[in-house]
Amino acid sequence: SFDLTQPPSESVSPGQTANIPCSGDKLGDRYVCWYQQKPGQSPVLVIYQDTKRPSGIPERFSGSSSGNTATLTISGTQASDEADYYCQAWDNGTAVFGTGTKVTVL
């Protein structure tokens, strides 16, 4: 089966850059999107089609994808970016979510 693997956690200092990887078979050949979920809230789309940012999402969020890995980058991380982040891609008409990464801003 097609799986997307993320590290369980990532710590970053305020103002620094967080890089969140997502790995899966031939991920660079598929469109990847990223969702942010804060405690008690619904997920929010932050990146779609690998690199595009929806209206209202800060420019500090960016995405890239190559080979078997997609990466969400948060530049100049703020305390408000502390959340769970999930990558997502499609495999044979089925959406697959990554295992999720908890980003802590220390």
Place this chain on the structure above:
Amino acid sequence: EVQLVQSGAEVKKPGESLRISCKGSGYSFTSYWISWVRQMPGKGLEWMGRIDPSDSYTNYSPSFQGHVTISADKSISTAYLQWSSLKASDTAMYYCARQVAPYYMDVWGKGTTVTVSS
């Protein structure tokens, strides 16, 4: 404003049936698919399946095929997720999301909590 409004929290007993809803507003309901996503307590997101409200074509994750039914009534811009016989393991938060076919989910409902307990 584009919104998906989900029905309220449910508490059910094992073996009971249930249908929860997701009403779209602020956009053309038949122009976007609706996906359903499960989140069990303290766990990650799991895609259950989706429906195209324009023709009610559905597609399910293999993990959920046969366990739930997704439907829609385009006349009232509402999608549904239903169970015929709930289990304790169905206890979770269920989200509906507007899907920009076929790639991403851009608008999410606030979720419906389903608790199944004897």
